[in-house]
Amino acid sequence: MSVRSRRLEEKIFIILSGASAIFTAFILIVILGTITISGLPSINLQYLTSAEASLQGAGSGVANAIIGTIYLSLFSVAISLPLALSLAIYLKRYAKDTYVTRFIRLLIEVFSGTPSIIVGVVGLILICLYLKPITGGWSLLSGSIALAILILPVVERSIEVAIDTVPLELEDASYALGANKWHTIRGITLPCAISGIIAGTVFGIGRAAEESAVVALTTGYSQYMPEYSIGHNSKLLFGIQIYPFQDAIGSLPMAIYNSFQYPMFESSGGGFRAAFILILIILIINMSARLILRRWKIG
């Protein structure tokens, strides 16, 4: 091949790959632009601060959905974090390298590849149906448990990565000073990995906030603001129903989904309003995770 045709081939591919990259950026701008243009103008203070039920028309208020999404993501991470943390510490620092632990790792990996709809459908039958006396059917509690199961491998994985970055010399120094295993983990490993652990947790919150298939099948939807009281319900355990945990709750993904499911009640502009707020929330969550990782980087 002549030098000329080689140069030509290179030029063609520079143009092709550059065009792809620009096209990718263009897609993002179009999507964010569409949502902002259709959603932002109709957002006002009343929309943000009222529950859907307190105003006329479907999709007229979003406060119940915002609070619901915040509750769901925080509670699911609260359930998931202790489990993920202990699983990661066990696998990284206590487990022997045997077939059993290799199998456990494979199990977690398979589980993290499970589509969210499967988590949702198992959550629906196992948590909402079979455990109804405890969880209250479609409820905040059911949704949080199902989401916790969904994000468990995500959070666990990022904690493992964070533990991997801890310099082994520091741990050896700790052992050399006579500290035992747990003291080393508590005094050296966890403090060194803390930024990664927090970032992983925050990513977990974001993952739970954006999830819609699981939420659609396990939390139900409520147009009202969550209540805070204890009521009577003979179908539940001990005959008491604890609000808001054992009650259906609104969420932003469901608010958007409703605008698709019931287009006769609501214009798609309503969906875009909620979508804009959801994207904003997730953007803030992901940004703060990134900032935490950057600011607190050790070593």
Add this chain to the structure above:
Amino acid sequence: MWNAQSVGKYIEGTFLKTRVKNSTGHTSAEYFIFAGTIISLFVITLFLFFIIWEALPVFKSEGFGFITGTVWNYTTNQYGILIFIVSTIAITVVTMLLACPLSLLTAIFLAEFAPARVSNIIMPMVELLIGIPSIVYGLFGLSFLYYFVQFDIKPFIGSTLGFIPIFANGSPNTGQSLLLASLILTVMVLPTITILSLEAMRSVPREYIDASNALGATKWETIKKVIIPTAKPGIIAGILLGLMRAMGETMAVVMLTGNTFQMPTSILDTGYAMTSKILMDITFYYGIPSGRSALMGIALVLFVMEFLILVLVKAMGARFK
């Protein structure tokens, strides 16, 4: 006697790697960690077994016909999921055909050609695409791309390539189609493939590239003959992970495929993906034991498909390590 101490000793003797000589047994925090581990493993195992357990009845009653059947009827208890499988596979294949070239070229550009200033702008944008929730993608597809597909893309493909059956425009009155779902899924899997292949390309040893340059290769020849072959396992893993995401996606697919129960023959036809079927029907039919089992059967088949891809990813990783 079983008490906390002896349970701890048992766990220690069975599972623990090392014993620090001067430690006096385990602290309560450590028992907390073991308990957390056992609970999470129990939950995961329960979860996986539960899918199989719930799906078992439909496989007993339908046998292999569950996968090859094309009838789905709750009143006569006939369940066959071929239409859903075909729809899901068609959507996934079209998605990958669109997403792979686009994201690989983007990754090549960001890794090799782009000056740092440009890639510092484009990289965060690609990462932003991950952060958009799938339901928002669905909404965007439905109220924007829908009309574009209906009035521009479908007539164009139908009139130019329509003589080939898989490009025939059989339903010109709707934008919902396998193609529309694939277009949105392309955007959804694009960042996954781009970022993972970019990482793989960036981890190619500098010496290889220098050696190729020293032999007089142009930049593109270095990419073609050195970087891509070396980064291949990482690139393939990225593609397969993107494939898993496309296959398991629910919300966007539910909103965009049309959900009509007929065998799609063209990518411009409406279809009914496996994930959509589960989501649309489970809340209405979980009370019917056979229907519930059939829907869990779809979940199991989907799970097995994803599992096989994951095994492929693992096998790739093992072979190239």
